[in-house]
Amino acid sequence: MTTVTPASTAAVASELVGLCREGRNLDAIAELYAADIVSIEPIGSDEMPAEMHGRDAIRQKNEGWFENNEVHAVEVAGPFVGEDQFAVRYDFDVTNRPSGQRMQMSEMALYTVKDGKIVREQFFYHMPGA
Amino acid sequence: MTTVTPASTAAVASELVGLCREGRNLDAIAELYAADIVSIEPIGSDEMPAEMHGRDAIRQKNEGWFENNEVHAVEVAGPFVGEDQFAVRYDFDVTNRPSGQRMQMSEMALYTVKDGKIVREQFFYHMPGA
Numbered sequence: 001m002t003t004v005t006p007a008s009t010a011a012v013a014s015e016l017v018g019l020c021r022e023g024r025n026l027d028a029i030a031e032l033y034a035a036d037i038v039s040i041e042p043i044g045s046d047e048m049p050a051e052m053h054g055r056d057a058i059r060q061k062n063e064g065w066f067e068n069n070e071v072h073a074v075e076v077a078g079p080f081v082g083e084d085q086f087a088v089r090y091d092f093d094v095t096n097r098p099s100g101q102r103m104q105m106s107e108m109a110l111y112t113v114k115d116g117k118i119v120r121e122q123f124f125y126h127m128p129g130a
Numbered sequence: 131m132t133t134v135t136p137a138s139t140a141a142v143a144s145e146l147v148g149l150c151r152e153g154r155n156l157d158a159i160a161e162l163y164a165a166d167i168v169s170i171e172p173i174g175s176d177e178m179p180a181e182m183h184g185r186d187a188i189r190q191k192n193e194g195w196f197e198n199n200e201v202h203a204v205e206v207a208g209p210f211v212g213e214d215q216f217a218v219r220y221d222f223d224v225t226n227r228p229s230g231q232r233m234q235m236s237e238m239a240l241y242t243v244k245d246g247k248i249v250r251e252q253f254f255y256h257m258p259g260a
Contacts (some may be wrong), residue, residue, distance in 0.1 A: 008179075011240065016243065036238045042255065077212070077215070078212050078215075078217075079210075079212065080208075080209075080210035080212040080217040080240075081210055081211055081212070082207070082208050082210040082211070085207070085208075085210065086210055087208075087210040087217040087240075088236065089217075089240060091184055106254070107254065108208075108217065108240060108254045110217075110219060110238060111160075115228055124236070124238045124254035124255055125172065125254055125255065126170075126172045126236065126252065126253070126254045126255075
């Protein structure tokens with residue numbers, strides 16, 4: 001069996017967490033996401049399907065989220081590192097601009113790394129009071 | 131500053147995952163959970179509060195879950211290891227006995243380790259079609 005040595009999962013994880021702690025989520029997408037990344041949310045809608053494909057679509061989704069939400073604080077815990085996957089916990093304190101509603105939410109993201117790039121992200125939610 | 135060297139987070143994580151892969155979840159609770167563990171689910175009810183305290187309460191919750199659900203398959207991914215926390219992903223294929231409804235669900239658990247025991251577990255859900 002031949003294997004290709006990928007960039008270390010831990011290195012990609014550390015870089016992602018560092019950028020997100022600085023609020024540089026869009027830089028993280030540009031630098032660390034594979035062009036054909038798959039992103040999976042727990043719940044989809046007509047405008048925002050649960051499964052999205054491609055770095056450009058994910059970047060637009062993130063830009064839209066930051067436009068719609070005023071971020072008062074975000075805490076980034078981790079990374080939690082496995083073999084070809086790692087997890088990160090995010091705690092947000094945000095105000096949704098259209099509704100004016102302030103809310104706190106926690107989520108965990110599970111990332112899959114291949115050849116030094118993130119090829120898959122999947123989100124798991126914890127919403128107090130939901 | 132004095133520090134107490136805890137049993138490695140990775141060692142506890144590996145032990146938990148090994149037991150859960152064998153379906154020995156109750157053994158994992160008995161062996162690895164601190165007596166005063168805190169368990170946090172995303173959503174609570176009158177019968178099952180979101181936040182529960184104590185190993186005995188958590189064991190009863192787990193026993194109840196296994197009584198109410200027929201487990202066809204479970205996949206345990208990870209562990210994903212951080213400093214004093216680690217994450218595990220679980221994918222269940224179960225039939226809820228009271229309703230007869232079969233469903234697939236994914237969750238991530240984030241565990242906090244202190245002095246070689248799990249002192250906190252928090253669950254994050256991904257339910258396709260929810």
